[in-house]
Amino acid sequence: MEYIISILLSGISVGGQYALIAIGYTMVYGILRLINFAHGDVFMVAGLMGIYLSASMPLYVAIPMVIVLTAILAFFIERAAYKPLRSAPRMSVMISAIGVSYLLQNMATYITGAQPMTYPTIPGLSDTVQIAGTPTKWAVLLTPVLVAVLVVALTVLINKTKVGMAMRAVSKDFETAQLMGIKINTVISVTFVIGSVLAAVGSILYFTNYSAVTPTIGALPGLKAFVAAVFGGIGSIPGAVIGAFIIGICETVIKGLPSAWDVSVFSDAFTFALLVIVLVFKPTGLFGEKATDKV
Amino acid sequence: MIQKKSKKGAFIALGCILVFLAVIVLLENLGLFMDNVPKVLKPTSQLFVVLKKTAVYALAAVSMNLLTGFTGLFSLGQAGFMLLGAYTYAILTVPMANKDQVYYAFNGSAVKFSLPDLFGGVDTVAGLVLGVLLAIILAGIVAAIFAWFIGLPVLRLKSDYLAIATLGFAEIMRAIFQWQKLGPVTNGANMINKIPTFANFNIENAAGKVVLRLSTFVPFLLAIICIAIIVLLINSSYGRAFKAIREDEIAAEAMGINLAKHKRMSFCISSFFAGISGAMFAMFVNNAQAKPFTTNLTYEILLIVVIGGIGSITGSCIATFLYVACSEWWLRFLDTQTVIGDFQVPLLRPGFRMVVFSIVIMVVVLFFRRGIMGNKELPDLFKGKRKEAAK
Numbered sequence: 001m002e003y004i005i006s007i008l009l010s011g012i013s014v015g016g017q018y019a020l021i022a023i024g025y026t027m028v029y030g031i032l033r034l035i036n037f038a039h040g041d042v043f044m045v046a047g048l049m050g051i052y053l054s055a056s057m058p059l060y061v062a063i064p065m066v067i068v069l070t071a072i073l074a075f076f077i078e079r080a081a082y083k084p085l086r087s088a089p090r091m092s093v094m095i096s097a098i099g100v101s102y103l104l105q106n107m108a109t110y111i112t113g114a115q116p117m118t119y120p121t122i123p124g125l126s127d128t129v130q131i132a133g134t135p136t137k138w139a140v141l142l143t144p145v146l147v148a149v150l151v152v153a154l155t156v157l158i159n160k161t162k163v164g165m166a167m168r169a170v171s172k173d174f175e176t177a178q179l180m181g182i183k184i185n186t187v188i189s190v191t192f193v194i195g196s197v198l199a200a201v202g203s204i205l206y207f208t209n210y211s212a213v214t215p216t217i218g219a220l221p222g223l224k225a226f227v228a229a230v231f232g233g234i235g236s237i238p239g240a241v242i243g244a245f246i247i248g249i250c251e252t253v254i255k256g257l258p259s260a261w262d263v264s265v266f267s268d269a270f271t272f273a274l275l276v277i278v279l280v281f282k283p284t285g286l287f288g289e290k291a292t293d294k295v
Numbered sequence: 296m297i298q299k300k301s302k303k304g305a306f307i308a309l310g311c312i313l314v315f316l317a318v319i320v321l322l323e324n325l326g327l328f329m330d331n332v333p334k335v336l337k338p339t340s341q342l343f344v345v346l347k348k349t350a351v352y353a354l355a356a357v358s359m360n361l362l363t364g365f366t367g368l369f370s371l372g373q374a375g376f377m378l379l380g381a382y383t384y385a386i387l388t389v390p391m392a393n394k395d396q397v398y399y400a401f402n403g404s405a406v407k408f409s410l411p412d413l414f415g416g417v418d419t420v421a422g423l424v425l426g427v428l429l430a431i432i433l434a435g436i437v438a439a440i441f442a443w444f445i446g447l448p449v450l451r452l453k454s455d456y457l458a459i460a461t462l463g464f465a466e467i468m469r470a471i472f473q474w475q476k477l478g479p480v481t482n483g484a485n486m487i488n489k490i491p492t493f494a495n496f497n498i499e500n501a502a503g504k505v506v507l508r509l510s511t512f513v514p515f516l517l518a519i520i521c522i523a524i525i526v527l528l529i530n531s532s533y534g535r536a537f538k539a540i541r542e543d544e545i546a547a548e549a550m551g552i553n554l555a556k557h558k559r560m561s562f563c564i565s566s567f568f569a570g571i572s573g574a575m576f577a578m579f580v581n582n583a584q585a586k587p588f589t590t591n592l593t594y595e596i597l598l599i600v601v602i603g604g605i606g607s608i609t610g611s612c613i614a615t616f617l618y619v620a621c622s623e624w625w626l627r628f629l630d631t632q633t634v635i636g637d638f639q640v641p642l643l644r645p646g647f648r649m650v651v652f653s654i655v656i657m658v659v660v661l662f663f664r665r666g667i668m669g670n671k672e673l674p675d676l677f678k679g680k681r682k683e684a685a686k
Contacts, residue, residue, distance in 0.1 A: 035455050084661055090454060091369050092664055095601050098594050099660045103653040110646035219590065223466075226459065262475050269470035272463030279460050280448040 006134040007256040008249065009141075013209065015248025016143035020202030021225035022232075022240040023154065024195025030171040030235035031191050033090060037097040038077060040222015041104035042196050046070040046203035047119065047213040048108055054120040063122075067200045074196030075189055083185065101219075108215035116214045119207035126208055139208040146205070150198060151241055158237070163190055171235060220268065224251075227275040233288025242286065247271055304674065312519055319346070319515050323508040341624045343511050345616075347493060348623065350514035351575045353615040356599045357522050357608055358568035363597070364606035364670070365529055366561040367541030369458045371593050372445070375465025376566040378588035379441055380434035380573025382472055385487040385583035386480060387430040390417050393489040398482055405479035417491050427491050431517070431574045438570025439563045441468075446562045450555070462590055469585045486584035493578050514575055521568050526608055528564065537561050541606075602659050603666050610668030617667075622652055 021043055028036045049069055053062040081100045085093045125139040158164035166187045169177040178184050206221065207213055225240075228247050232239025254267040278285060323343065325336050335342050355377060362368050387410045389397055398404045411417045411426030449460045475483045493510040500506050528534055536557045539547040548554050577583040595618075603614030629648040633640045659666065 033455075035459060081657065081661065085664075088664065091363075091605075092660075094369070094455060094458065095597065096657075096660050098597060099653065099657045102591075102594060102598070103650075103657055106646070106649035106653045110644075110650045113644075114646060216591070223462070223590075227463070230456075230459070265470045265473050265475075269467040272466045275463045276448060276460050279452055279456055283452070283456065 002134045003256070006136070007252050009134070009136055010209075011249035011252035012245065013140035013143040013205070013248075014252055015245035016147040017202045017206040017209075018221065018225045018228050018248050019147050019241040019244035020150070020198045020205070021221060022228040022244045023151075023198050023237055025222075025226045026229040026232070026234055026237060026240040027167075027191050027195050029229065031167065031188060032082070032093070034082065034093050034097065035226060036195075037094070037222070038081075038100035038104060039195065039199060040218035040220075040225070041101045041108075042070060042074055042077070042218070043199040043203050043206075043222060044108060044213065044215065044218030045073060045104055046196075046200040047207045047217070048112065048117065050204060050207065051117045051119055051213060059120075059122060063204065066204070067197055070196045070200035070203075071193045074192045074199075078189060078192040083188075105215045105219075112213075112215065114215070116212040119211040119213055121211075122204070122208055125205075137209065139205050143205050146201065147241065150201070151237060154194070154237060157194075163187070167191060224268075224271050227271050230275060231278050231285055233285030236285070236287040239285055239287035247274065250274075308674070312523075316512065316515060316519070320509070320512050323511050327505070327508065338508065341627075345620050345624050346511050347514050347579055348619045349616045350511075350518040351572055351579050352596065352599065352619055353612045354518045354521050354572035354575065355569055355596050356603065356611040356615050357525055358565045358572065359596050360600050360603075360605065360608060360611045361525055361529070361537075361568075362561055362565040363600060364604075365534065365541060366537040366558065367544075368450070368558060368561065369454055370461040370562070370565075371458045371590065371597070372461030372465045372566075373569050373596055374588040374590060374592040375461075375468040376438040376442060376569035377573030377576060377592070378465070378468055378472060378585060379438045380570030381577035381583040381588070382481060382487070382573075383434040383437040383570070384430045384574035384577050385490050387433060388426060388490050389487060390489070390491075397487055397489055398479065400483065400485055401478040403479070404482075411491060417495060423491060423495055427495075427578075431571055434574035435567040435570040438573070439567040442563045442566030443559065446559045450558045450562060462593070465588070465590065465593065469588060472585045484585070486582040486586075488582035490577065490582070492581045514579070517571070517575060521571055522608065522612070525564075525568065529608070533557070533560065598656055598660075601666055602656065604668035604670060605666065606670035607666070607668035607672055609673035610666055610671075613673075614667055621655075622648070626652060 021039065024039050024042075025036060028034055028039070046066055049066045050062065053065050053069075057065070077100055081096045082093055085096055122139075125137065125142065127138050128135045129138060129141070130136075158167060166177070166182045167190070169180065169182055170184060170187050174184070177187075224247060225244060228244035229240045230243075231247065232241070232243030234240075250270060251267045254270055255264050257263055322336060323338075326338055334340065355373060359370075359373050362370050386404075386406055389404070389409055391409050391412050394404045394409070409426075410430045411422040413422075414425040415422035417423055417426070445461070445464050449457060449464070452460055471477070472481050473484045474481075477483070481487075493513055496509040496513045497505045498507040498509065529537070536547070536552045539550065539552055540554060540557055540561075544554060573588075576587075580587070599614050599618050600611055602618060603610030603612070626648045629643055629651055630645050631643065633643050
């Protein structure tokens with residue numbers, strides 16, 4: 001019983017971290033129709049920044065700094081790598097995203113000297129509590145709450161504010177939105193900034209749990225978060241969050257199955273199998289809108 | 296437009312290839328005949344590593360180009376098919392004598408035969424050539440069969456969804472091959488080594504001294520034959536159908552091209568050659584394991600295709616050489632700390648090479664989107680010049 005609870009708890013927390021990354025994917029895809037392959041690496045860079053900044057300044061300064069710097073990084077990536085290709089075919093932009101991911105990984109390897117770095121312990125988050133007899137980190141408990149708060153805030157932003165209205169307009173129809181006087185570049189930048197802020201928050205929670213940061217660590221959570229976004233229906237924020245929780249829980253359950261079955265290698269494969277099944281049977285995902293192909 | 300077919304071009308191309316292969320053999324063996332060859336031509340030189348890797352990657356890049364550049368299907372599953380090829384090759388060619396040693400964790404292999412041994416063993420010419428050739432072809436066929444099954448659900452998807460679904464399949468494949476339960480076949484998470492490699496093709500005399508080096512020639516021969524088949528395919532009516540699908544699916548369908556059939560065909564053929572290049576990869580690194588066949592390998596190959604120009608076979612080949620040579624050889628100096636006089640050159644330390652390299656790639660992707668060759672081939676450049684001269 002305790003074992004089941006501990007698996008469920010860690011599943012929910014992993015799911016929450018995926019959710020924070022997935023929102024960035026789903027928002028960018030909703031507006032630019034671009035799989036931002038570099039998003040997972042932005043997440044990794046946020047982790048590295050956390051390590052370097054917390055070494056030189058107190059945590060209450062370092063954590064906001066991490067979030068701000070990640071947002072700035074994402075802003076520059078968008079301006080440098082995606083904006084020049086706005087009228088190019090979608091494949092070029094995707095290749096550019098792959099290039100950015102490659103660049104970020106190599107930069108991280110260069111700066112860290114390919115050594116895995118250890119994430120600092122954050123007092124409060126790293127402390128353990130007893131839940132139904134199982135020791136758990138505060139970060140695990142905090143994650144779903146934080147996700148819920150951030151999602152509500154984001155939904156309000158998108159539905160009630162002017163920027164949110166502009167975002168919805170742009171994701172409905174790029175060109176018409178432009179004709180209506182919406183400054184597309186600003187909207188896109190805001191989207192990238194929001195996505196990366198959430199990824200930075202996600203990185204703090206994630207690396208409090210798994211403290212080793214390596215240059216390639218962002219790739220897999222990134223891809224899984226993308227699968228979550230597809231699963232929930234790309235472009236839909238609640239969909240991405242629910243998808244992420246389902247994937248996170250399934251993954252930890254598979255990892256926690258009896259070792260005699262020896263199926264833990266399939267915890268990653270499961271996510272992708274889920275992706276293929278969703279794409280084949282319900283390409284719009286759980287909450288996605290039906291897209292029509294125009295000739 | 297009906298063109299009178301001239302065989303001249305084909306003969307020139309064939310001649311160039313033969314000369315090229317002869318040069319490779321010559322370069323490789325110069326060290327055997329002359330004592331004081333330049334350091335570059337020593338058998339241990341980085342040049343030959345680069346050349347071998349070029350042959351392997353060029354085939355992978357061209358097979359990806361067939362899919363991405365000529366059929367317009369953006370698939371990111373290349374590494375998965377290479378993995379299938381590498382494992383098929385390795386499983387089928389581990390000599391019987393080495394099986395227990397390789398599969399020590401699983402008390403021997405479940406595959407009770409070895410292709411080279413069926414023809415007389417790795418040490419005989421027939422065993423080596425026939426066994427390895429058969430294993431390579433089977434590697435391609437296994438990859439193609441998997442591609443056929445994967446294609447059933449996946450090829451219905453469009454652009455980026457196709458990319459992410461094929462990427463997912465590659466990851467699933469990697470997990471399956473690392474599964475301990477399949478250990479007796481795939482050796483679980485351990486690598487399969489002690490397989491026939493390119494070095495086995497060096498001809499030795501009775502004393503064990505190498506008399507003729509063929510270890511760079513063989514991968515080039517294999518890659519060139521495969522690439523030639525792809526070129527012939529692209530210039531056939533099927534190739535024209537592929538290009539029509541790339542330009543406009545709906546228009547192609549209206550012209551009577553069976554979309555599903557041609558897409559599946561392109562996908563299977565591309566995977567077939569990816570499987571072969573995977574087998575060659577296993578020969579190049581002397582083992583087969585799941586570790587190198589990550590999505591990063593696919594990305595690397597994709598970047599090569601982009602640098603060479605999407606839709607240009609010769610572009611892919613040239614880009615492969617430049618890519619491999621830069622990353623393995625020419626930019627090495629960036630990784631070592633250098634002091635000129637009293638001045639320590641800043642930034643130079645391990646890892647810097649890849650940073651410079653990825654910045655160059657970003658510049659190509661952003662500002663030279665057509666790559667080195669665009670969608671032209673090398674002979675087209677000469678043709679253009681000749682026409683201008685005629686004016």
